[in-house]
Amino acid sequence: MRRFIPFLPRVPLVPVIRLTGAIGGGARLGGGGMSDAALAPVIERAFALRGVTAVALAVNSPGGSPVQSSLIAARIRRLADEKKIPVHAFVEDAAASGGYWLACAADHIWVDDCSLVGSIGVISASFGLPEFLARNGVERRVHTAGRSKSLGDPFLPEKPEDVARLRAILDPIHDAFIAHVRARRGDRLKADVDYFQGDVWVGARAVDLGLADGPGHLAPKLRALYGDKTRFLPLGQRRPFWRRFGIEGAAARMGAEAVTAALDAAEERAAWARLGL
Structure with a gap:
């Protein structure tokens, strides 16, 4: 009814996009991982809604695929610039590595006192097993x-x-990450600090270094900025039918899909473990 009565004041509307989990991980099976293809409908809807005052990103990610990080962040920026809508990122446990890449898509980054921020680097990890094979008489x-x-x-x-x-x-990927952070954070970064060696900072220290803009939790911060009547619209990836009923592995317990699911879970757990979480 309100939209048909033009003299009534407009209630501020803020869509909230959840960016949670490893980036790229799990997306193949419709799991908890993030990819540009999976998030595109959510992001497009957030910016297409009528009367949007700002868009909020709830970020909680240890990182993942640099390509998917770049694609998701670029989509957010394209739409924000096109629609001229401000974007606020709110870091929960962590915005690390690719998670910080996503947070930098926002115009402002807000953190909890205990949030982990940074890890601006690129990693490739594997195992070496030649001696194990030789000891057990296995020929490769x-x-x-x-x-x-x-x-x-x-x-x-x-x-x-x-x-x-x-x-x-690895080096060109790292260079692209650095360029993204420098472009988005600009003169908020300090000239005498080396941000790009994979270090992680906590809460207030991240703010002091210019990696974040201040402490703040999503609802109170946005109400302080846009008014007490600000309305929030949570948006997230659509979960597969079987996951809505808590049947986490029902669609992925056979053959190669089960192996893929296990590897995705292990990779995401390792990403969180590198942050001590």
Whole structure:
């Protein structure tokens, strides 16, 4: 009814997009991971709603895929600039690595006193098992067409040329991450601080360093900014039918899908563990 009575004051509306979990992880099975394809409908809806005052991002992520981080953040920025709608990111447990990439898509970043922020770096991790194989009499047989196809094979001894090739992959990704943070945080960053070695900072220290704009929780901060009558509209990824009933593994307990689900879960757990969480 309110929309048909033009002289009534408009109630501020803030869609809240939840960005939770590992980025890229789990998305293949409709799990808790984030991807641009999965989040696109949510993000597009948030900015398409009539009467939107601002958009809030509830960020709680240890990171993940740099490409998906870049795609999601770029989509948020394109729509924010096109619609001229301010974006606020609210960090919960962590906005680390790719999670901080997402937070930087916002115009303002707010943190809890205990939030972990930063980890502006790129990591590639694996295992080396050649001695285990040799000790147990297992022979590794690999045949490739193209000398680079067995890069970083965990069953073979690590080779200096493989390490050099891996650095050639990681460094440009790191450079892109740095450029994104510098572009979004601008002169809020201090000239005498090296932010880009993968360090993580907590709450108030992140604010002091310019990685965040201040302490703040979503509802009270936005009501302080836009008024006590501000209305929030939570938005999130649509969960598969079987997950709505708590049947977490029902669609992924057979064959390769079960293995994929287990690997995704282990990868996400490892990402959180690197932050001590």
